[in-house]
Amino acid sequence: MRLRxxxxxxxxxxxxxxxxxxxxxAQARIEAESVKMIIKKANESDDPDFRTRAIMIKEQRAELVxxxxxxxxxxxxxxxxxEKYPQLHVLVNEATKLAGASGTKGExxxxxxxxxxxxxxEIDKIFWETKQG
Amino acid sequence: xxxPGLARVVGTSMEPTLHEGDLLLVLWGASARVGSLAxxxxxxxxxxxxxxxxxxxVTGVDPSDPQRWxxxxxxxxAGVDSWLVGSLPHSAVLARVLLRIPCRRVPFT
Numbered sequence: 262m263r264l265r266x267x268x269x270x271x272x273x274x275x276x277x278x279x280x281x282x283x284x285x286x287a288q289a290r291i292e293a294e295s296v297k298m299i300i301k302k303a304n305e306s307d308d309p310d311f312r313t314r315a316i317m318i319k320e321q322r323a324e325l326v327x328x329x330x331x332x333x334x335x336x337x338x339x340x341x342x343x344e345k346y347p348q349l350h351v352l353v354n355e356a357t358k359l360a361g362a363s364g365t366k367g368e369x370x371x372x373x374x375x376x377x378x379x380x381x382x383e384i385d386k387i388f389w390e391t392k393q394g
Numbered sequence: 395x396x397x398p399g400l401a402r403v404v405g406t407s408m409e410p411t412l413h414e415g416d417l418l419l420v421l422w423g424a425s426a427r428v429g430s431l432a433x434x435x436x437x438x439x440x441x442x443x444x445x446x447x448x449x450x451x452v453t454g455v456d457p458s459d460p461q462r463w464x465x466x467x468x469x470x471x472a473g474v475d476s477w478l479v480g481s482l483p484h485s486a487v488l489a490r491v492l493l494r495i496p497c498r499r500v501p502f503t
Binding site for chain 1: 399400401402403404405406407408409412414417418420433441443446447448449467469472473
């Protein structure tokens with residue numbers, strides 16, 4: 262019998278929430294506005310070098326949108342928030358999909374960027390409602 | 395009553411001293427010692443949700459209240475400690491950590 266079988270093992274946490282506790286959906290919104298503007302400028306340009314740079318930068322910005330939304334989802338929003346706003350899980354999923362390969366990260370569709378901004382605005386509204394309570 | 399037990403580390407706030415999956419020999423019910431690691435109960439978070447049972451380093455007594463322990467994390471870039479949640483009463487110390495048991499680091503399941 263190994264030593265660890267003799268005793269029950271207790272899980273002890275060496276991690277917790279971020280110490281700063283500062284969250285704001287504005288981070289995701291600003292990156293999403295960058296994505297939208299890059300799409301607009303790339304669509305207006307016929308310079309292949311510019312379009313190549315635009316693709317690279319747009320992918321970075323779209324990745325940041327996903328990152329900031331996931332931080333809100335995993336670190337800021339707590340079980341009582343998800344109880345009060347049952348649509349929140351789906352909303353974050355849809356928003357991050359719009360920032361992903363099937364959305365603004367993979368395409369040059371300004372309408373997709375507007376959809377993304379609208380989803381972030383919905384998350385932002387819920388976020389500030391939770392701050393009231 | 396003081397009794398020995400085992401604990402498994404989850405997370406990175408005690409790096410580089412301890413790593414995720416480390417197995418520890420602890421003394422449940424033993425009082426804290428300055429400089430030693432301890433298993434502690436942290437206050438609830440700002441939403442009133444309980445924090446998980448945690449491992450921290452006892453770095454001293456609270457300068458403004460000698461009846462309370464000041465605990466810190468070894469990794470300043472992760473986790474919470476007394477700088478965020480304040481000092482802890484003696485009753486919040488659940489166990490003293492004696493040593494890390496050298497064995498395979500397996501994730502807690």
